[in-house]
Amino acid sequence: xxxxxxxxxxxxxxxxxxxxxxxxxxxxxxxxxxxxxxxxxxxxxxxxxxxxxxxxxxxxxxxxxxxxxxxxxxxxxxxxxxxxxxxxxxxxxxxxxxxxxxxxxxxxxxxxxxxxxxxxxxxxxxxxxxxxxxxxxxxxxxxxxxxxx
Amino acid sequence: xxxxxxxxxxxxxxxxxxxxxxxxxxxxxxxxxxxxxxxxxxxxxxxxxxxxxxxxxxxxxxxxxxxxxxxxxxxxxxxxxxxxxxxxxxxxxxxxxxxxxxxxxxxxxxxxxxxxxxxxxxxxxxxxxxxxxxxxxxxxxxxxxxxxxxxxxxxxxxxxxxxxxxxxxxxxxxxxxxxxxxxxxxxxxxxxxxxxxxxxxxxxxxxxxxxxxxxxxxxxxxxxxxxxxxxxxxxxxxxxxxxxxxxxxxxxxxxxxxxxxxxxxxxxxxxxxxxxxxxxxxxxxxxxxxxxxxxxxxxxxx
Numbered sequence: 001x002x003x004x005x006x007x008x009x010x011x012x013x014x015x016x017x018x019x020x021x022x023x024x025x026x027x028x029x030x031x032x033x034x035x036x037x038x039x040x041x042x043x044x045x046x047x048x049x050x051x052x053x054x055x056x057x058x059x060x061x062x063x064x065x066x067x068x069x070x071x072x073x074x075x076x077x078x079x080x081x082x083x084x085x086x087x088x089x090x091x092x093x094x095x096x097x098x099x100x101x102x103x104x105x106x107x108x109x110x111x112x113x114x115x116x117x118x119x120x121x122x123x124x125x126x127x128x129x130x131x132x133x134x135x136x137x138x139x140x141x142x143x144x145x146x147x148x149x
Numbered sequence: 150x151x152x153x154x155x156x157x158x159x160x161x162x163x164x165x166x167x168x169x170x171x172x173x174x175x176x177x178x179x180x181x182x183x184x185x186x187x188x189x190x191x192x193x194x195x196x197x198x199x200x201x202x203x204x205x206x207x208x209x210x211x212x213x214x215x216x217x218x219x220x221x222x223x224x225x226x227x228x229x230x231x232x233x234x235x236x237x238x239x240x241x242x243x244x245x246x247x248x249x250x251x252x253x254x255x256x257x258x259x260x261x262x263x264x265x266x267x268x269x270x271x272x273x274x275x276x277x278x279x280x281x282x283x284x285x286x287x288x289x290x291x292x293x294x295x296x297x298x299x300x301x302x303x304x305x306x307x308x309x310x311x312x313x314x315x316x317x318x319x320x321x322x323x324x325x326x327x328x329x330x331x332x333x334x335x336x337x338x339x340x341x342x343x344x345x346x347x348x349x350x351x352x353x354x355x356x357x358x359x360x361x362x363x364x365x366x367x368x369x370x371x372x373x374x375x376x377x378x379x380x381x382x383x384x385x386x387x388x389x390x391x392x393x394x395x396x397x398x399x400x401x402x403x404x405x406x407x408x409x410x411x412x413x414x415x416x417x418x419x420x421x422x423x424x425x426x427x428x429x430x431x432x433x434x435x436x437x438x439x440x441x442x443x444x445x446x447x448x449x450x451x
Contacts, residue, residue, distance in 0.1 A: 016256045037262065065257035065379040072262060099264055102217070104338055105224030108349060111342060114228045121237040122227050125268040125284065128244055130252040138249050142298070142438050145257075145381030 010043040012051065015068035018132050021060040025050045027140075027147040032060045038072055049145070063146040100126045212322045214333045216263065216282075219318055221338055223282025225349040226317075226356065227266075230278070230286050233357065235271035238289045238451075244269065246445040250298060251285060251305045257379040258306075259372075260313035267305075275397050276406045278356050279308040281317050293451045294393055298438035302380060303387025307373030314372065316365045317352055324351055360409035367411065367419045374423055383435040388420040 014035045022029035025047065035041070041053035041062065049064045101122055109119050140147045214222075231237060248267045255265045265283040270276070275294060277287035285308045295301050311317065321327070326347035330337050338345045355361060361369075370387065378384040391413050398407040410416070423429075 016261045063257075101224045101228075102221040102335075104221035104335060104345065105228060107339070107342070108225040108345065109228050111346065112225075112229070112349075114232050118228060118231045118236060121231045121239075121268070122224065122266075122284070124237065124239065125227070125266040128248050128266070130245070130248050132256075134249060135253045135256060139253060139381070142381075142436065142441060144253075144436065144438075145379070148381055148435075 010069075011040050012043055012053070012067040012069055013071045014039045014041070014062075014066060015072050016066040019062050019066035020136075021053070021055075021058060021062055022146075023060055025061050027143065027149045029061070033058055035062075040071070041067070065145075212327055212330075212333055214318055214322060217335055218333050218338060219315075220282040221335060221345075222318075222321065222348055222352060223280040223284050225345075226280040226352050227268075227282075227284035227286075229349070229353050230270065230280065230284070230357075231268070234274070234276070234286075234288065238269040238271040240269075240449050243446060243449055247287070247292075247301070247305070250301055251309070253380050254302060254306050254309055254376050255283075258309050258313050258376050260309075263312075265309065265312070274405070275394065277304055277308055278409070279311040279317075280356065281312070281315070281321070281352065283312050285309065285312070289451050292446070294397070295390065295442065296393070296437075296439060297386060298442045299377065299382040299386035299436065300390040301442060302377040302382040303373055303384075303390060305373075306376035307369045307387065309376055310369040310372035311361070311365070314365070314368065316361050316369070317355060320355055320361070321348055321352060324348055326351060356409070357405060358408065363411045363415070367416065370416055370420055371423045374420065374429075378429065378432065378435075381435065383437050384429050384432050385424060386437060388417055388424065391416045391420065 014037050017037050019035045020031045021033040023032055041055045043051055044054055045052040050061045051064050051067060052061050139145055143149050251265055251267045255261060263283050265285060267285050270286050270288045272288045273290040274288055275291040277291050279285050326344055374384045374387050395413045398413055
């Protein structure tokens with residue numbers, strides 16, 4: 001009997017870089033905590049686009065699409081180690097640290113006669129940063145998703 | 150021949166256990182006649198290794214490509230995009246606006262753990278595409294046609310879907326240009342610029358000329374709608390934008406968008422089916438945010 005109860009207890013993981021634990025599902029809810037990617041949460045209830053979770057004695061609501069039923073592992077290559085990929089960068093913790101035009105791409109620019117101004121333009125695209133907070137403020141201003149009234 | 154068949158069978162049997170490649174290489178070295186090992190080309194791998202890994206590649210169908218390698222290829226394709234389509238249209242406020250919508254979508258997408266980069270190509274021709282690694286482009290001509298933020302979200306959702314499903318990468322993994330190698334590493338790509346250039350050429354032709362194919366495009370539409378909906382946008386907007394594209398894709402003007410994407414009628418019908426699914430019930434009332442788009446683009450002449 002105990003085993004079946006345990007089997008039903010569902011764990012979900014934060015898949016977005018961050019996810020906020022909110023006091024309610026309303027747009028003006030208080031933020032109780034902020035979780036980072038990979039944090040595991042015990043599911044209590046699912047309601048529309050919200051999931052009520054509990055972790056470390058805290059209970060609240062997280063926007064459903066920031067969670068995943070599987071642990072984000074950076075498991076980019078299932079076959080890593082066999083067909084290769086062992087030495088390659090995995091997604092996840094390492095992906096965030098790899099930013100910008102690869103030296104391999106820059107060498108290509110030289111061979112393919114891509115003008116320096118065009119190389120600068122791609123670098124310009126890469127230089128544009130939008131923070132998590134800016135995204136949240138933007139969503140709030142548009143009353144979108146988790147800020148829907 | 151018998152020995153080779155034996156090795157292949159042995160590999161097939163052990164395939165499911167996924168041992169480390171180093172062990173395979175050791176095993177292969179032991180199997181190889183000494184003379185052949187001495188004459189083998191270190192960079193390309195021995196004949197037996199190529200045979201085995203060629204066979205192995207055929208068995209597993211796909212050559213794994215890591216994020217670093219995806220970025221190297223995608224970066225080169227992004228350079229080609231900028232060089233071929235009039236450079237970038239640079240306006241900090243508009244670029245920031247598009248990157249913010251794009252990032253909002255990326256964060257709740259199925260691949261939220263990589264950075265995405267957004268650029269406006271300075272061309273009248275309406276087009277949008279995604280390069281491996283997360284370089285997303287839309288043209289000034291396409292942006293001109295967008296009526297509201299939800300449509301913009303649908304378009305960016307479609308492009309992020311291509312990256313998240315690794316559509317272009319899947320084709321590279323089967324690429325003939327990579328037939329000779331067992332592992333796509335940056336070292337391997339750097340050592341053989343000719344091979345790297347062939348791979349880039351293949352992706353460039355696919356994205357700019359021939360397209361990814363109907364199945365992948367319709368899939369990107371379906372997922373694009375889902376991604377925009379996750380952020381909270383009205384999911385019907387992508388369909389309305391594609392319907393808007395119809396007059397721009399017919400007639401004598403041969404835009405690459407019509408060469409690389411299915412007919413708008415086909416796409417709209419597919420989206421109609423997608424939107425009739427129960428999870429989009431009641432979504433008609435979700436925001437389009439036409440005003441915010443208009444305000445955000447008001448200071449520039451597209």
